Amino acid sequence: MSVAAIRVRRAHGAGDGPRRRAAVIGSGFGGLAAAIRLQAMGFDAVCYEAHAQPGGRASVYEEGGFIFDAGPTVITAPDCLEELFALAGRRMEDYVRLLPVTPLYRLQWSDGVSFDYVADEAGLIEQVRRVNPSDVDGYRRFADYTRKVFEKGYEELGAVPFLSFTDMLRAAPHLARLRADRSVYAQVSRFVKDEHLRQAFSFHPLLVGGNPLDTSSIYTLIHWIERKWGVFFPAGGTGALVRGLVRLFEDLGGTLRLRAPVERVVVQPGPDAPEHVVHATGLPPEAFDVVVSNADVHHTYATLYRGVPGAERRRRRLERMSWSMSLFVLYFGTRQRYPHLAHHTILFGPRFQGLLRDIFRGPRLPDDFSLYLHAPTVTDPGMAPAGCEAFYVLSPVPHLGNAAVDWDAVATGYGDTILAALERHLPGLRRSIVTRRHFTPADFAATFNAHHGSAFSVAPRLTQSAYFRPHNRDPDIPGLYLVGAGTHPGAGVPGVVNSAKATCATIAADCHVITR
Secondary structure, three states, X not given: OXXXXXHHHHHHXXXXXXXXXXXXXXXXHHHHHHHHHHHHOOXXXXXXXXXXXXOHHHOEEEEOOEEEEXXXXXXXXXXXXXXXXXXXXXXHHHOOOEEEEOOOEEEEEOOOOEEEEOOOHHHHHHHHHHHOHHHHHHHHHHHXXXXXXXXXXXXXXXXXXXXXXXXXXXXXXXXXXXXXXXXXXXXXXXXXXOHHHHHHOOOHHHHHOOOOOOEEHHHHHHHXXXXXXXXXXXXXXXXXXXXXXXXXXXXXXXXXXXXXXXXXXXXXXXXXXXXXXXXXXXXXXXXXXXXXXXXXXXXHHHHHOOOOOOHHHHHHHHXXXXXXXXXXXXXXXXXXXXOXXXXXXXXXXXXXXXXXXXXXXXXXXXXXXOEEEEOHHHOOHHHOOOOOEEEEEEEEEOOOOOOOOOHHHHHHHHHHHHHHHHOOOOOOHHHHEEEEEEEOHHHXXXXXXOHHHOOOOEOOEHHHOHHHOXXXXXXXXXXXXEOOOOOOOOOXXXXXXXXXXXXXXXXXXXXXXXXX
């Protein structure tokens, strides 16, 4: 019997009988978005989370009155979040409040050039003019290009699953017209000539694990997303947004099980179709009609579905793919405030293309770095005790498959070097620090089962996008679906939330569920 036939039989057999059951493995943004959608669709959804708090990589830790968001801190495209509440008949503002961030980013180069990246066109053009007046017209043409990419790549295709090669063929002419074969950096360079501006409009792929030198120019749509909506920070931190989504899920009747790592899923014959029996630590096995995995995609096939026909082939294919870089993240709190800070600051090192090659292909940890500095207390002072500042700084670094770094041995010294570099921008920083901790590629691997310690899963290259990315519905294992950074459309908060939209639309079609 074909997979399609199995699904149709189950859908028709559901009738007026018991509600179908769905397990969601992992409570990251993609998992929570899928769990909310499934519950609203009429499934009894159970979300399993291995850790003591929800959020996956968007977890939180607190120390000495400081609140540190461990994961995503740049919230864009709020419409995809608002939609989750609206489909449940709720209002997002009753659960969480998003605060606008301005400037969106402050960009600073080692030669002293700075650039305030803002959302409004006039302000952004003025920033371009200040750096290189002859690039103003080129920027306008670039912005118009990103608008077109946004309309096709985000609004039309961002939440559409690519389950067959025919789906890809239908999109191919549009992608060709938009020159998806060019890299972000190459396409930006066609419009602006100043190297600072080329970097300013090329860094965004790093926010989703991509190398600007080989990530498809489709990802320039991030520029228009930010132009259209801006950048936001949840009041109380990203953890407050996670808590709001959990509350919505539970208000709809969903079940969240914390400290419940899934060890294995066994697929066995059921009355009408295969059942997925979830084995989680400390809990009795439970059978579900469908499973949506928000776990690392390699971990899903190598560990959770080990031994299931089709899983081994998928694991081998994943191991031949390119994976995103990893991150070294340093969290620290200071006893003093720093005036004139921006919420998000990008500090470019003296190298750009050479450093990117070392990060994504090099066999060792580079001696130099570019940094992203997050200072949430600029927007929400409640993230730290009065008169104090909370920070995290991240440095993109090679994943463990490219560079066999002994992070236990080098992490503290690497963090010291980063703090010394930051002190040129934040005088007296090191003597002001009252709390500090770090998170390395080895921690990504151990804590989140991340293949190679990758921070963003499969790299967002053209040959690993859309149909060529792991599919939202597994083609060989009936009832297994994927959400999160490892499937279409990819990483980033809008990406993983829209992956849940694509995946749940597929589940609805497979199970003949009427959605609104």
